[in-house]
Amino acid sequence: MGGEPVAQGTGLSACTTIVASGEYFLTENLVTAATCILIIGNDVTLDCKNFKISEQYPSAQTTGVSIAGRRASVKNCVFSATDVGVQINGGANDGGSNADISSNTFEDNNKAIVALNYPTNGVIFSNTIRRAKANGIQLTGTIGVSSNTIIDSQGSIHVIGPNTADIAHNTIENEKSVLADYGAIFVKDYIGSIVDNVITSPESNGIYVLNSNPNVKTNTVENAGTNGIFVAGGSPTIDSNTVKNAGSNGINWGSSSAFGKVFRNVVKSPASVGVFVSSGNPTVEGNTIEGAGGSGVKWSSSSSGGVYNNRITSPIGTGIVVSSGAPLVGNVFNPNTIENAGGNGVTWESSASGVGVTGNVIKLPV
Numbered sequence: 001m002g003g004e005p006v007a008q009g010t011g012l013s014a015c016t017t018i019v020a021s022g023e024y025f026l027t028e029n030l031v032t033a034a035t036c037i038l039i040i041g042n043d044v045t046l047d048c049k050n051f052k053i054s055e056q057y058p059s060a061q062t063t064g065v066s067i068a069g070r071r072a073s074v075k076n077c078v079f080s081a082t083d084v085g086v087q088i089n090g091g092a093n094d095g096g097s098n099a100d101i102s103s104n105t106f107e108d109n110n111k112a113i114v115a116l117n118y119p120t121n122g123v124i125f126s127n128t129i130r131r132a133k134a135n136g137i138q139l140t141g142t143i144g145v146s147s148n149t150i151i152d153s154q155g156s157i158h159v160i161g162p163n164t165a166d167i168a169h170n171t172i173e174n175e176k177s178v179l180a181d182y183g184a185i186f187v188k189d190y191i192g193s194i195v196d197n198v199i200t201s202p203e204s205n206g207i208y209v210l211n212s213n214p215n216v217k218t219n220t221v222e223n224a225g226t227n228g229i230f231v232a233g234g235s236p237t238i239d240s241n242t243v244k245n246a247g248s249n250g251i252n253w254g255s256s257s258a259f260g261k262v263f264r265n266v267v268k269s270p271a272s273v274g275v276f277v278s279s280g281n282p283t284v285e286g287n288t289i290e291g292a293g294g295s296g297v298k299w300s301s302s303s304s305g306g307v308y309n310n311r312i313t314s315p316i317g318t319g320i321v322v323s324s325g326a327p328l329v330g331n332v333f334n335p336n337t338i339e340n341a342g343g344n345g346v347t348w349e350s351s352a353s354g355v356g357v358t359g360n361v362i363k364l365p366v
Contacts, residue, residue, distance in 0.1 A: 009045070012037070018044050026051040032082070035063040042070040048077035048104075055082045063087050073100040081108045090119035090141050099143070102126050108133075112153070115139040118162075129153055136172075139163070145170065155182065156202075161189035161212065168195045175202035183208035183230065190214050205230045206243070212236060213260075220244075227252040228267070235260040246270040250289070253277045262287060273298045274312065285309055295321045296338065307336060314340040322348035 009023030015036040018024060021043035030036055033056040037046065046065065055062040064079040066087045079085035085106045088096040096119030106112035106129040113124055114135070122143035129136045132153035137145055139158070144165035150156040154176040157167060167185060175184035183205030185194060190212040199206045199221045206221030211233035220242045221228040228243030232254045243250040243265065250267030253260070253276065260282040267274040267289045274289030274296045285308040289296045296312030300323035312319045319338030338345045 009047075018046070023047070025049050026053075026077075029054070031056045032062050032064070033057055034061075035066045036082075037065045038068070039065065039072045040068045042072075044069060044071075045073040045075075046077070047075050050076050050078060052078040052080050053082065054080040067099050068095045070094055070096070071098040071100075072096075073102070075100075075103045077104045079104065079106045079109055079112070083110045084114050085109045085112045086114070088113075088115040088119050088122060088141075088143070090115065090117035095119065096141075097121055099123075100125070104128075105130075106136075107131060111135045111138055113137045113139075115141050115143055117141070119143065124148060129156075132156075144168075149173075150175070150184075152176065155186070157185045158182075159185075159187045159190055161187070161191065163187075163190050164192045166193045166195060167197065168193065170197045172197065172199045173201065175199070175204075177202065177204035177225075183224075183227075186210070187212050187214060193217065194219060199224070201225075206246075208232070209234060209236050215239065216241065221246070223247075228270070230254060231260070238262045238265060240264045242266045242268075243270070244268045246272075249273045249276045250292070251275045253282050254279060261285065266290075267292070269293070274315070275310075276300070283308070287311075288313075290314060292316065295319065295343075296341075297321070297336075298323060310336045312336065312338045312341070314342075316342045318343035318345070318347045320346045322346075 011027040013027045015032050017038045019041045023045045025047045029052040036053050053064040062082040063084040064082045068089045088099045090096045099122040102125040104127045108131045110133045112129040112132045118141035120142045124145045126147045129150045135155040135158050136150040136153040137157045140160045142165050146168045149171045151173045156172045156175045172184045184199045184202040186208045188210040193215040195217050197219045201223040203225045205227045206224040207229045209231045213234045215237050217239045222244045224246045226248040228246040228250045230252045249272050250270040262284045264286045269291040271293040273294045274292040276298045278300045283306050287310045290313045292315040294317045296315045296319045298321045319341045
């Protein structure tokens with residue numbers, strides 16, 4: 001006989017605590033003044049069937065779903081205006097491990113998805129988050145974050161390691177930074193990969209790397225309010241990213257950053273510098289920098305490093321500047337191609353010493 005398929009599992013029509021393993025589904029919208037669904041059992045699947053969980057009172061400290069058990073799956077839920085949409089709780093006995101948070105919608109929450117106390121081996125996949133007020137996704141622990149869409153939210157993806165799981169294939173639009181110096185993707189003590197994300201119009205930085213060693217590869221950042229990619233500590237690899245129309249620098253290798261590589265990136269029309277090295281000793285190699293509002297590459301670090309095989313086209317200022325603020329020893333700048341610079345092809349200022357500038361091709365505007 002025809003008809004609607006019968007849902008498998010246990011139907012829920014009120015907020016509850018789930019202790020036994022099994023499949024559960026919502027049969028109607030739920031409202032809560034505290035935690036609506038607490039999962040403490042292992043091997044629990046909750047399918048909301050696109051029903052909504054929302055808070056009963058404005059400004060209440062509410063959580064849609066809180067997970068303490070292992071191998072929980074939460075899918076097809078709509079979390080509306082709760083303080084926290086989904087909270088994954090790590091801790092004793094591998095609490096919160098192997099959680100799967102997929103295909104949910106979060107609207108107007110304070111924090112959409114939170115992981116506390118370092119849960120392991122989880123995944124946050126294919127969720128849609130709109131207008132999160134504090135954080136879209138805030139994590140500690142080893143949890144992969146992939147294929148999510150985050151729009152008009154603050155602190156869109158905020159990850160505190162140790163974490164080796166990837167942050168990949170996410171789309172972030174109109175990120176509203178919680179702190180002016182953070183960014184749409186912020187990582188600290190992180191050694192995973194940040195790959196193939198698309199970030200459009202963040203208020204501050206597109207990607208902010210703090211004391212971390214990730215592989216930041218093939219991301220696209222457009223119209224960042226400040227830097228497209230900012231590094232502040234650690235030795236990451238910044239490889240094959242595209243940064244367009246940054247409000248300050250395309251790539252800013254900043255304070256306390258050590259070894260690393262800025263490699264094969266395309267930087268177009270930053271308001272200031274294409275690649276700015278203010279500290280540390282990275283290798284800047286094989287990048288294409290077009291239409292910088294200031295210099296193509298500016299090196300202000302007192303550490304040794306190298307700028308090799310970059311192509312710098314039509315900067316308003318100088319192609320490559322070696323700053324007087326940080327004398328250099330053992331740096332090599334060759335063989336770069338600089339075309340149509342508004343200023344000099346290469347400038348090294350008075351206190352810069354021990355610099356080798358050889359084999360560069362400088363084409364002046366006609």
